[in-house]
Amino acid sequence: MAQHNAFYAQSGGVTAVINASACGVIETCRQNSDRIGKVYAGHNGIIGALTEDLIDVSQESDDTIAALRHTPGGAFGSCRYKLKDIESHRTQYERLIEVFKAHDIRYFFYNGGGDSADTCLKVSQLSEKMGYPLTAIHVPKTVDNDLPITDNSPGFGSVAKYIATSTLEASMDIASMCATSTKVFVLEVMGRHAGWIAGAGGLAGQGEGEPPHLVIFPEIPFDRRQVMERVEYAVKNYGYCVIVVSEGARYEDGTFLADSGNTDAFGHRQLGGVAPTLAGMVKQDLGYKYHWAVADYLQRAARHLGAKTDVEQAYAVGVKAVELALEGHNAQMPAIKRVSDNPYRWEIEAAPLAEVANREKFMPREYIREDGFGISDAGRAYLAPLIQGEDFPPFENGLPKMARLKLARVEKRLPAFSL
Amino acid sequence: MAQHNAFYAQSGGVTAVINASACGVIETCRQNSDRIGKVYAGHNGIIGALTEDLIDVSQESDDTIAALRHTPGGAFGSCRYKLKDIESHRTQYERLIEVFKAHDIRYFFYNGGGDSADTCLKVSQLSEKMGYPLTAIHVPKTVDNDLPITDNSPGFGSVAKYIATSTLEASMDIASMCATSTKVFVLEVMGRHAGWIAGAGGLAGQGEGEPPHLVIFPEIPFDRRQVMERVEYAVKNYGYCVIVVSEGARYEDGTFLADSGNTDAFGHRQLGGVAPTLAGMVKQDLGYKYHWAVADYLQRAARHLGAKTDVEQAYAVGVKAVELALEGHNAQMPAIKRVSDNPYRWEIEAAPLAEVANREKFMPREYIREDGFGISDAGRAYLAPLIQGEDFPPFENGLPKMARLKLARVEKRLPAFSL
Structure with missing residues (x-):
């Protein structure tokens, strides 16, 4: 030919x-x-x-x-x-x-x-x-896993593995420090429209009290009072609280957490970052010492994992x-x-x-736990195979x-x- | 006995x-x-x-x-x-x-x-x-590598490997996006007093134009104009600029970059983060699109690497x-x-x-390149062996x-x- x-x-x-x-x-x-x-x-x-x-x-x-x-x-x-x-x-x-x-x-x-x-x-x-x-x-x-028809999108599984692993590792860290130091750790992950990557963070733990204690999805409207109650509960019962938050986390009215209208001393919009914003709320409402991380490119470039x-x-x-x-x-x-x-x-x-x-394919509601703060069994069944193997x-x-x-x-x- | x-x-x-x-x-x-x-x-x-x-x-x-x-x-x-x-x-x-x-x-x-x-x-x-x-x-x-007598401190080598690897991987990412999108990537690393971890980021590249294009040490007073000139040079000559910055980066007078006196709309001190602060300066002075990451606990918990x-x-x-x-x-x-x-x-x-x-053992001046924005050959000779092996x-x-x-x-x- x-x-x-x-x-x-x-x-x-x-x-x-x-x-x-x-x-x-x-x-x-x-x-x-x-x-x-x-x-x-x-x-x-x-x-x-x-x-x-x-x-x-x-x-x-x-x-x-x-x-x-x-x-x-x-x-x-x-x-x-x-x-x-x-x-x-x-x-x-x-x-x-x-x-x-x-x-x-x-x-x-x-x-x-x-x-x-x-x-x-x-x-x-x-x-x-x-x-x-x-x-x-x-x-x-x-990495966003939002393509239709295909069960998953190449690129997503590796980010998912990186975020699940990083959540687990950082949780080991804060768990050992929480008695006298940091009580809350916030990890911000990608996925502006769909919570697939945030959901992957949920793979780090499963049993009662196992981190992450909260996963914050863009699909679930952010309710500050409710979130802070959960954070307080985790700190009081488990000694610390690990939160995986999507960069796309937003209020009921669609406003992004990271774009909450704050401006710096020069009148510029506060430099993004859901993680520092959420950590600031924790400090303000509950007074807990916090740490936060923003994985950004690290997560989607982490071919080593x-x-x-x-x-x-x-x-x-x-x-x-x-x-x-x-x-x-x-x-x-x-x-x-x-x-x-x-x-x-x-x-x-x-x-x-x-x-x-x-x-676009969004995270189905049935993959999110009923309370909106974690992945359901169905979500776990979908996500778990995608991070298998090294x-x-x-x-x-x-x-x-x-x-x-x-x-x-x-x-x-x-x-x-x-x- | x-x-x-x-x-x-x-x-x-x-x-x-x-x-x-x-x-x-x-x-x-x-x-x-x-x-x-x-x-x-x-x-x-x-x-x-x-x-x-x-x-x-x-x-x-x-x-x-x-x-x-x-x-x-x-x-x-x-x-x-x-x-x-x-x-x-x-x-x-x-x-x-x-x-x-x-x-x-x-x-x-x-x-x-x-x-x-x-x-x-x-x-x-x-x-x-x-x-x-x-x-x-x-x-x-x-992880800070600041103990005296011992040539290096256990815990440092793994952070160094994680930061060097992450810098390299994220550099591959921005290098492929810079033609139409992000021009500057800022990675914030630990080390409030000593620039050992920031220096490790320097291991990611070596030749002319290889990232990271700037390493910002706490030991070298931060000069905004000089840094922005370097950023502009990198973007114009290599298409993009990768910066590894220590959380301890500070001005001549000792003020930390992350604590630059900015307050948010509620009058609170701007939530930390050297990376978003520096990225904001880049946007303000040069107008370049940026991404930033803060590795925080991820770097010192990354036993997988x-x-x-x-x-x-x-x-x-x-x-x-x-x-x-x-x-x-x-x-x-x-x-x-x-x-x-x-x-x-x-x-x-x-x-x-x-x-x-x-x-405390600080990073010796001779491990930092003469221009202050990278590691010297002596610094590389010291650091390179510590990230060896998986x-x-x-x-x-x-x-x-x-x-x-x-x-x-x-x-x-x-x-x-x-x-």
């Missing part, structure tokens, strides 16, 4: 395992060199395609590509750049097709979340209209994306299907992009070894294009 | 490996059961001795004790409680001796930092005056403490002596407590497995004592 090139790009916030998906895509392309010629990666995601800033992946050795499996971040650069409405900004989409045409690219693998699924679908539709034979496959990724399941799934959706393309499927996304909870078994199936694009990266001189890419650029063939 | 009991207690902020020292002490006591009877642990440190709240460690299985080696936090409870001046508060010291006498305790192992070394010395001196035969040995511990060297040294000082006691040494501390940098070799030697107590704990259901102790209490023999 005829040989054509492939394009791969990373989109949106990166994860600890998005490069494992890249690894799956590239290795599978290399295994099918009779049909797929070169893989070109977009430098900084789709911007690389628009500006014809392409990385020639064929310049990277097999060892380097294999090392992507244990390298966090986005190896080819990602971007926060949403293509505009296709009706009024058709030029951008047409430019993509032009670039693909100029470089004989007939396979389009787009690794991202909900927005990029939408872009992938539109590119697929437009190429069909324009009569250019392009196979567009979306590769799922997001990647979940084995997550790494395997991230790799598998990369592999499946290429297989789907070679089988002639178009506008699809490899989705993870849960076959059973215990033992946990999963498989990959194809989902039509039209069903994926522009839909997949430590190789270390060198005490630090995780990272893939070091050449990132050789492909010669441009088209006039410049401004974004 | 006659058999007497031993007392072990943990003091001050706990570390990822203080329990490895406990493991070394207890296992070595068990191996010398002809001379050492039971090990009694102080519940919540020295408070346990004062209040006769003793844990009978003989009730714990060998497996449980072995598991201490990979369990963070302080297994028997620690405390922030400094014994007062011996001249005016002699009662407390005498009470310790009474409790020891009541339970036939003739070996006193105190696991802590500078303050507890001082307590240990005083207890030793007083017991001698009172004619009670007590052998007092201090077991070094502190313990440095092999650190775990081994923590265990070794525990073993040596018991050996010193059995050899009849008193008022000593096992100290780590560096034999060579590369290959890194170390041994344990005894140091007199009189030389250890109440002295010693992953066993995992169960996706989480690190922790020792679970019975913490059986010893029957009290004395009247109650109020602190």
Whole structure:
């Protein structure tokens, strides 16, 4: 069969395992060199395609590509750049097709979340209209776990493992200090819209009095009085209180805790952080000594603690994306299907992009405990398998070894294009 | 020879490996059961001795004790409680001796930092005056690495490895996002007085342009204009800027950055956090989009990423403490002596407590780069060996497995004592 090139790009916030998906895509392309010629990666995601800033992946050795499996971040650069409405900004989409045409690219693998699924679908539709034979496959990724259809999103399991582990470890710390020192520890985690990551913190403990004593979800309106009662109860009964709070925690009226209208001495909005805000409330209302942590990028970059399941799934959706393309499927996304909870078994199936694009999956209410401050048994049954297994990266001189890419650029063939 | 009991207690902020020292002490006591009877642990440190709240460690299985080696936090409870001046508060010291006498305790192992070394010395001196035969040995511990005599302090190496790894991983993240999103990432680390932990962040990179681009030490007065110039330079030349900042960063006049006099809308002092303060300055002066993280307890509890060297040294000082006691040494501390940098070799030697107590070891100026914003070659040579090697704990259901102790209490023999 005829040989054509492939394009791969990373989109949106990166994860600890998005490069494992890249690894799956590239290795599978290399295994099918009779049909797929070169893989070109977009430098900084789709911007690389628009500006014809392409990385020639064929310049990277097999060892380097294999090392992507244990390298966090986005190896080819990602971007926060949403293509505009296709009706009024058709030029951008047409430019993509032009670039693909100029470089004989007939396979389009787009690794991202909900927005990029939408872009992938539109590119697929437009190429069909324009009569250019392009196979567009979306590769799922997001730490937020909010993609529909797929049982979970690659990237989430590793964050979940990191947050559950960190919650457990920090709880051991405060438990040993609480007699004379810190009584309350607050850990702020990602997930502005959905409480999946906060819920993962709940995996750290289970029995009566085991931390975390409170998980604060964006899905449950924040009630200061009720929260403080719980904190006081935990300190009085267990000696200390561990709280995992979502950055998206909000009041009944939708106002974020982290944006409570406070301003500093210069009149600037108080610098974010739900954790310090909540810790301040604890001090103010209850007088307890506190500590707080904000994991931020640390949580989604922590490949050193990647979940084995997550790494395997991230790799598998990369592999499946290429297989789907070679089988002639178009506008699809490899989705993870849960076959059973215990033992946990999963498989990959194809989902039509039209069903994926522009839909967010929130944490179902039944995964949250009735009182709203922890995960339910159903939530635990869903979350627990996703943090299973370890997949430590190789270390060198005490630090995780990272893939070091050449990132050789492909010669441009088209006039410049401004974004 | 006659058999007497031993007392072990943990003091001050706990570390990822203080329990490895406990493991070394207890296992070595068990191996010398002809001379050492039971090990009694102080519940919540020295408070346990004062209040006769003793844990009978003989009730714990060998497996449980072995598991201490990979369990963070302080297994028997620690405390922030400094014994007062011996001249005016002699009662407390005498009470310790009474409790020891009541339970036939003739070996006193105190696991802590500078303050507890001082307590240990005083207890030793007083017991001698009172004619009670007590052998007092201090077991070094502190994430701050500020103990004198010992080349490094057990607990520091694991924090250093965690911070270096987290800096490296988060740098991979921001590097891939910086084209269209976050330009500056700020990681706040512990170390209010000494920049050892901040310096460890410097191990993440070395070459021109490699992150972290700035390390901000408490030892170097903070100059906002100069720092912002550096941040701007990094963003313009490398696309992004990673900053590791010590919680103890301060201005020339000694004011901490985190306590810059700002108040919130309610008139309260702005809730701490050097990282959000510094990130706010970046936004204000340069307009760059930022992210910030505060690792807090996560860094010193992160046993999942313990440095092999650190775990081994923590265990070794525990073993040596018991050996010193059995050899009849008193008022000593096992100290780590560096034999060579590369290959890194170390041994344990005894140091007199009189030389250890109440002295802090700061980061030498020659370990900091001349410009003040990074570690020098000498600093790197000192720090690099301490993060070497991995010693992953066993995992169960996706989480690190922790020792679970019975913490059986010893029957009290004395009247109650109020602190």
